[in-house]
Amino acid sequence: MPGKEKAPANAQWPIAAHFLGLAASAGVLSMGVSIMAPRVIRESIWADTLLGLAVLSVLCAAALWCSRRLKLPLRDLAVAAGDVIKGHLDARVPARQCPQELAKLSAEFNEMMEKLQKTQAELQAAKTHLEERVAARTTELAASNKELETFAYSVSHDLRAPVRLVHSFAELLAREAGRLSAQGQGSLRSIRTEAQRMNEMIDALLEMSRLAGAPLAVARVNLSAMADEIARSLPLTGVERQVELVIQPGLQTFGDERLLREVLQNLLGNAWKFTRHQSRARIEFGATKLDGEHAFFVRDNGAGFDMTGAARLFTPFQRFHTATEFEGVGVGLATVRRILERHGGRIWAKSEPGRGATFYFTLGEPAPGQSARSP
Ligand SMILES: Nc1ncnc2c1ncn2[C@@H]1O[C@H](COP(=O)(O)OP(=O)(O)O)[C@@H](O)[C@H]1O
Ligand SMILES: [Mg+2]
Incomplete structure (x- = not known):
């Protein structure tokens, strides 16, 4: 074609020219080989690429299939374990085709x-x-x-x-x-x-x-006011002693007022009686929290007692002091225990001889709809 220079053969077919050059220098290669080589190489590259792609697809499919065979049973197991944690003990792993180890698991x-x-x-x-x-x-x-x-x-x-x-x-x-x-x-x-x-x-x-x-007549009871009233009926000064009374204000509960008065009368009466020999007696009524439990208490700094067998004190006629030391028949604490048990509560004591005594008591939970007591 005029004006258009024909490109040299080795520019169009660089690889063939390269082989040609090699052949020429060796003096053994024919012209037929130099024309066929590019096509064969191209076809071979295509064939290899296609084969490669096919193998890759098969591998991918196999990998997917394998991961599905592993994933599904593991997911089933996780779901079943989750159900068990939620408390559904009837949760089971469904049967499905999977590797032997997973099926066994x-x-x-x-x-x-x-x-x-x-x-x-x-x-x-x-x-x-x-x-x-x-x-x-x-x-x-x-x-x-x-x-x-x-x-x-x-x-x-x-x-x-x-x-x-x-x-x-x-x-x-x-x-x-x-x-x-x-x-x-x-x-x-x-x-x-x-x-x-x-x-x-x-x-x-x-x-x-x-x-x-007696049948229980449950109502809101102001224990602080009740203790105050009882305390005022006790003679606080004697010839040889003074009694300091400490009453925590605002202590309320639900219970039978008459019976709870009996409880406080007995406990404060005992505190009063057993501090007789103290020149400076102290009697306290309050509330505290012991091991997470709200409890009322009556404490004194009087005669006290040995804690060995102290539980006996809550049964009739059991006394740790003689009638000549301190008058009484030993039925007060048994009565208190019965009253508290009827309210769903309990009583216990802590003491040491000569170092006073503390009587703790609880009352049952208030009936639904009634607000909690406030010790
Ligand atoms: N605050 C207290 N200090 C020391 N001992 C006490 C106290 N309260 C009770 N006790 C002991 O428990 C016993 C039983 O008490 P209680 O049943 O009230 O009977 P009483 O008061 O008639 O003796 C008492 O005799 C005493 O030994
Ligand atoms: Mg008594």
């Missing part, structure tokens, strides 16, 4: 859950059975307690008359005491004192039965 998970569910069902059945037995025993105990109370009440009631008679005859005899020997007069004094004491014990027992059996 799923089967073992299912077996474990089967056993767990069975154990839980057995535990639940045992718990229900135990609850039924406890409820039955509680009913039985309540019935026999009631029976015992009735018995104690009727015995105390029946003893009252003969004891009064003994006391009256002793009084009559005392009018003729002049005719008795000194020893006889001493015996007569003992008969009168003991008959009087027996009388007091019977009265205390009857009072305890009466209070323990």
Whole structure:
């Protein structure tokens, strides 16, 4: 073509020219080889590329298939474990085609859950059975307690008359005491004192039965105001001592006002009695939190007692001090315990001989709809 210079053959076919050059220099290569080489190479490159792509696709598909075979059972396992954590013990891993190890893992998970569910069902059945037995025993105990109370009440009631008679005859005899020997007069004094004491014990027992059996009239009670009132009825100054009374204000609760008054009267009365020998007595009524539990307390710095067997103090006629040291019949704390138990609460003490005593007590939770007490 005029004006257009034909490019040299080695510019159009650089690779062929290169081979040609090599052949020429070797003097052995024919012209046919130099024309065929570019096509063969091109086709070979295409073929290799296509083959490569095909192999790559197959590998990708295989990898996808493998990852699916691993992923799905693992996801099932994770879902089932999540359900178990939420409390669904009936969660199981569904069966599916997967590698042997994963299938075994799923089967073992299912077996474990089967056993767990069975154990839980057995535990639940045992718990229900135990609850039924406890409820039955509680009913039985309540019935026999009631029976015992009735018995104690009727015995105390029946003893009252003969004891009064003994006391009256002793009084009559005392009018003729002049005719008795000194020893006889001493015996007569003992008969009168003991008959009087027996009388007091019977009265205390009857009072305890009466209070323990009375129906509860629950209302809001201001314990601080009540303690204040009781304290004011105690003679705070004596010939040889002074009593400091510390009452935490604003302590309220729900309960039977009459019975709770009995509780405070007994506890403050005891504190008053057992601080008798202190020249500077201190009696405190307050509230505190012990091991997360709200408790009221009455504390004093009086005679105190040894804590060994202190639980006995809450049963009738148990005393740690003699009647000559401190008067009393030993029914007060038993009455207090009964009243508090009827309110769903309890009482306990902490003391050391000569270092005062603290009586802690709780009351049950307020009925729904009533605001909490504020110790
Ligand atoms: N604040 C106290 N300090 C020391 N001892 C106490 C106190 N309160 C109770 N006690 C002991 O518990 C016993 C039983 O108390 P209680 O039942 O009230 O009977 P009482 O007051 O008639 O003796 C008392 O006799 C005493 O030994
Ligand atoms: Mg008492």
